[in-house]
Amino acid sequence: MATELDTLVELQSLDQEFVRHNAVLSELPKKLAAIDAQLASARKRVADAQAAIKAADSTKRQHEQEIATLNDTITKFRGQSSSIKNNDQYKALLSEIAHAEAEIAGHEEKILDVMMNADALQETLKAAEAALKSESVTIEAQKKQTEADSSSEVKAAEAAKAKIAKLRARVDETLLATYDRIRRSRGTAVAEVTEQRCTACKMMIRPQAYARVKACEEVVHCDSCGRILHYVVAHNVQKLASNATGIAHQAEREWMFVPSLGTAGAFVVFINHKGAATMKAYDAQTGAAIAKRVEKNAVCAQIFAEEMREARNLFVDDATLEDTHKEQLPLEVLEDLRHQLPRQ
Numbered sequence: 001m002a003t004e005l006d007t008l009v010e011l012q013s014l015d016q017e018f019v020r021h022n023a024v025l026s027e028l029p030k031k032l033a034a035i036d037a038q039l040a041s042a043r044k045r046v047a048d049a050q051a052a053i054k055a056a057d058s059t060k061r062q063h064e065q066e067i068a069t070l071n072d073t074i075t076k077f078r079g080q081s082s083s084i085k086n087n088d089q090y091k092a093l094l095s096e097i098a099h100a101e102a103e104i105a106g107h108e109e110k111i112l113d114v115m116m117n118a119d120a121l122q123e124t125l126k127a128a129e130a131a132l133k134s135e136s137v138t139i140e141a142q143k144k145q146t147e148a149d150s151s152s153e154v155k156a157a158e159a160a161k162a163k164i165a166k167l168r169a170r171v172d173e174t175l176l177a178t179y180d181r182i183r184r185s186r187g188t189a190v191a192e193v194t195e196q197r198c199t200a201c202k203m204m205i206r207p208q209a210y211a212r213v214k215a216c217e218e219v220v221h222c223d224s225c226g227r228i229l230h231y232v233v234a235h236n237v238q239k240l241a242s243n244a245t246g247i248a249h250q251a252e253r254e255w256m257f258v259p260s261l262g263t264a265g266a267f268v269v270f271i272n273h274k275g276a277a278t279m280k281a282y283d284a285q286t287g288a289a290i291a292k293r294v295e296k297n298a299v300c301a302q303i304f305a306e307e308m309r310e311a312r313n314l315f316v317d318d319a320t321l322e323d324t325h326k327e328q329l330p331l332e333v334l335e336d337l338r339h340q341l342p343r344q
């Protein structure tokens with residue numbers, strides 16, 4: 001069961017990796033569209049500047065035409081002066097000419113405005129063209145990068161998919177179906193247990209269930225979230241303890257059965273406390289204390305790796321067991337511990 005659970009953990013991490021690659025891939029078209037939009041807006045700024053210059057030219061030409069027409073009118077008025085018969089008519093003619101000349105002055109002023117603005121429009125166009133040129137280079141590079149990202153994501157997703165298929169083939173079908181069902185509804189199907197809590201939903205695991213999880217012999221589900229629980233010895237022994245009840249030691253401890261110690265194995269408590277690693281062993285047959293080692297500036301998982309390799313986790317809810325029974329474990333404790341071992 002331990003190896004099958006390990007496979008599920010590996011499968012879950014690959015499933016998540018596969019999801020991540022696909023999420024990145026699904027974002028790529030949006031990214032490309034944004035890049036295209038950026039280029040389109042740079043192009044539009046150039047087109048707008050060109051249009052503004054064209055519009056200014058056309059305005060200038062219109063005013064010039066108006067002026068030409070008005071000048072024609074003035075010439076016509078002056079030609080009429082020979083046929084004028086009285087002073088009133090002459091005054092009216094002069095007034096018409098003055099009016100046309102005033103209009104010409106108005107158009108000339110407008111033309112001046114257009115010409116004065118022309119430099120600014122040319123500057124805007126130049127700036128927009130330069131921006132387009134430099135942005136085109138950047139955007140081209142971004143596009144290439146995005147395309148490269150896309151193909152590497154596709155490759156990674158395919159690699160994950162292939163590994164997933166291999167792992168799935170190694171897991172029992174019923175367990176696999178359970179895994180898929182929980183994963184569909186919860187996002188993740190396997191949750192690690194640390195400090196007697198489900199790391200996914202943070203709820204405490206009841207002592208009996210906790211002992212079963214640590215034994216790694218069957219599939220145990222979290223009572224609260226239903227996920228398959230998984231226990232990693234090294235994570236639990238190495239983790240700095242925060243004592244939930246506030247009593248006993250500010251230490252972390254782990255009881256284990258170590259087959260290589262004692263006459264037929266030993267019940268051993270590993271303790272990490274204030275930077276020191278302690279191992280205390282009781283003979284599994286007699287319950288007598290047989291060994292104690294304390295190593296300063298060490299953690300159990302490293303210093304006692306040899307002993308822990310073959311060890312099996314035990315559930316002990318008395319945090320002061322080895323302190324109250326320094327020389328000999330009481331019979332009822334011995335029996336309880338023996339019960340937690342698989343029958344020979």
Ligand SMILES: [Zn+2]
Binds near residue numbers: 191202203223225226
């Ligand atoms: Zn849970």
